Amino acid sequence: MDTNGAEVQTDAVEKPSEDLTAVKSRVNHRVLNKSYNSVHLPFYSDHVPSACFPSHRNNVKIGIRDDDENSYSFNHHITKMRAFRLHSRAGCRRIRKIFTTTKHWKSAPKLKDYDPSNNTGLGVKSFDHNRKSIYMRKRCQAESASKRRKLFHHSLKPDYVQETSSESISNLPKAKAVTSSFINHKSSFQSKDGHVTLSIKSFNVPELYIEMPETSTVGSLKRTVMEAVTAILGGELHVGVLLQGKKIRDDSITLQQTGISLNSDTLGFMLEPSFPQDSQKEPPLLPPYDNHEPLSSSLSSPIMNLDCSVDHPLATSLDKIENTQESKIVSAEETVDIKAIVPVEPLNAEALSIVPLNHKASKRSELSQRRTRRPFSVSEVEALVEAVETLGTGRWRDVKNRAFDDANHRTYVDLKDKWKTLVHTASISPQQRRGEPVPQDLLDRVLAAHSMWSPHQSKPHGKQQTEPIQTPPVKVCLEFER
DNA sequence: CTTAGGG
DNA sequence: CCCTAAG
Numbered sequence: 001m002d003t004n005g006a007e008v009q010t011d012a013v014e015k016p017s018e019d020l021t022a023v024k025s026r027v028n029h030r031v032l033n034k035s036y037n038s039v040h041l042p043f044y045s046d047h048v049p050s051a052c053f054p055s056h057r058n059n060v061k062i063g064i065r066d067d068d069e070n071s072y073s074f075n076h077h078i079t080k081m082r083a084f085r086l087h088s089r090a091g092c093r094r095i096r097k098i099f100t101t102t103k104h105w106k107s108a109p110k111l112k113d114y115d116p117s118n119n120t121g122l123g124v125k126s127f128d129h130n131r132k133s134i135y136m137r138k139r140c141q142a143e144s145a146s147k148r149r150k151l152f153h154h155s156l157k158p159d160y161v162q163e164t165s166s167e168s169i170s171n172l173p174k175a176k177a178v179t180s181s182f183i184n185h186k187s188s189f190q191s192k193d194g195h196v197t198l199s200i201k202s203f204n205v206p207e208l209y210i211e212m213p214e215t216s217t218v219g220s221l222k223r224t225v226m227e228a229v230t231a232i233l234g235g236e237l238h239v240g241v242l243l244q245g246k247k248i249r250d251d252s253i254t255l256q257q258t259g260i261s262l263n264s265d266t267l268g269f270m271l272e273p274s275f276p277q278d279s280q281k282e283p284p285l286l287p288p289y290d291n292h293e294p295l296s297s298s299l300s301s302p303i304m305n306l307d308c309s310v311d312h313p314l315a316t317s318l319d320k321i322e323n324t325q326e327s328k329i330v331s332a333e334e335t336v337d338i339k340a341i342v343p344v345e346p347l348n349a350e351a352l353s354i355v356p357l358n359h360k361a362s363k364r365s366e367l368s369q370r371r372t373r374r375p376f377s378v379s380e381v382e383a384l385v386e387a388v389e390t391l392g393t394g395r396w397r398d399v400k401n402r403a404f405d406d407a408n409h410r411t412y413v414d415l416k417d418k419w420k421t422l423v424h425t426a427s428i429s430p431q432q433r434r435g436e437p438v439p440q441d442l443l444d445r446v447l448a449a450h451s452m453w454s455p456h457q458s459k460p461h462g463k464q465q466t467e468p469i470q471t472p473p474v475k476v477c478l479e480f481e482r
Numbered sequence: 483c484t485t486a487g488g489g
Numbered sequence: 490c491c492c493t494a495a496g
Contacts, residue, residue, distance in 0.1 A: 395484095
């Protein structure tokens with residue numbers, strides 16, 4: 001089920017020559033400023049009548065099904081959300097700053113557990129109870145072990161929504177003056193302003209599955225769904241551009257080159273949870289997290305942490321409502337809507353019995369989404385090499401403190417892994433290497449240090465190296481042209 | 483919590 | 490990058 005996002009009226013006016021990145025950026029911006037205050041589940045009553053839930057079963061899960069759509073298992077009942085709409089309300093923005101809680105997202109290796117066709121036409125299916133406890137236990141263990149994210153690997157793939165129906169595509173009928181000009185562009189790109197007008201009526205949202213106590217209120221359901229949606233979009237909202245159903249991954253090409261301006265009716269957009277792994281450098285991607293992690297200690301996922309601090313004001317004002325009406329409120333749309341945007345921790349903990357939240361509440365807790373990939377830059381590699389040259393390959397903690405003390409996103413394990421790949425990279429032909437090329441001299445140093453600190457090699461005396469780097473540094477330099 | 487390695 | 494068995 002794909003969802004039509006709120007009417008994200010995004011009338012983006014782009015220059016045909018502009019990079020797709022710019023387009024995505026604009027769309028993102030608009031979406032983010034759209035804020036979804038409520039989630040309505042029109043299908044709920046139709047597809048998931050309370051009667052569908054046996055008394056002895058108490059949970060319904062919400063999950064995200066990614067494209068391969070067969071990677072989730074659910075313990076109890078599964079409710080297939082047919083469609084829901086995100087209602088946006090002008091005025092409230094900073095959606096990301098408001099919705100920050102997201103837990104209980106699980107993905108399981110087998111999809112067997114989920115059999116749509118077996119849903120009694122209600123989209124509900126029961127599962128083995130035992131699995132739940134098992135899962136829970138494991139999860140807890142993981143959590144306590146400070147291993148947040150665990151079973152979510154398949155949950156947030158960037159490219160799930162494949163079925164971008166033509167509906168999600170925007171037709172630019174009502175585009176104003178620009179429209180006409182746009183149309184003209186269809187045949188000729190030489191228009192004076194060289195702009196293309198795109199009217200995005202909605203976005204596709206990945207399919208969702210929800211699990212929660214059957215005693216949950218509709219209000220909590222809505223909130224849960226909101227969280228689910230937020231989990232997908234809240235982290236870092238990105239827009240994917242699809243042209244005739246095919247995702248355009250190359251952000252560098254221009255609209256003109258993609259033909260967007262000429263085939264607007266085959267153009268689609270999709271919301272993506274993770275960062276685009278474009279040619280972006282490392283810096284722009286995550287600064288916020290690192291800086292805010294501490295603040296969001298008691299809240300949601302790492303990805304949305306930064307938002308926590310920001311949403312406090314609003315949350316505070318809404319707390320009253322929350323406390324007073326509790327999750328029992330389902331009636332007043334208004335209320336529900338408001339509640340929907342409230343980052344309620346305790347409540348969720350209760351409602352979502354399955355996933356008691358992360359008590360530790362440390363940084364990146366619940367939604368254990370795989371960290372966004374952040375390729376090491378050459379400078380980082382250099383720092384790593386330098387540190388390893390002096391510290392060796394068995395003291396990653398020290399390496400971390402020495403060269404990446406301020407890089408919160410680089411753990412010593414990361415450094416260790418990076419070193420591993422560096423050694424490998426240095427061992428293969430340049431043609432086989434991928435990603436940003438690492439200067440050969442650095443790779444040479446990697447190999448040198450690697451062998452230097454190999455088991456049989458003369459071990460580290462004290463702290464400084466032995467010969468290779470200490471005494472013969474000059475020699476090394478000559479050898480490697482440094 | 484760190485290491486060290488496999489996944 | 491993740492997950493974990495061992496220290």
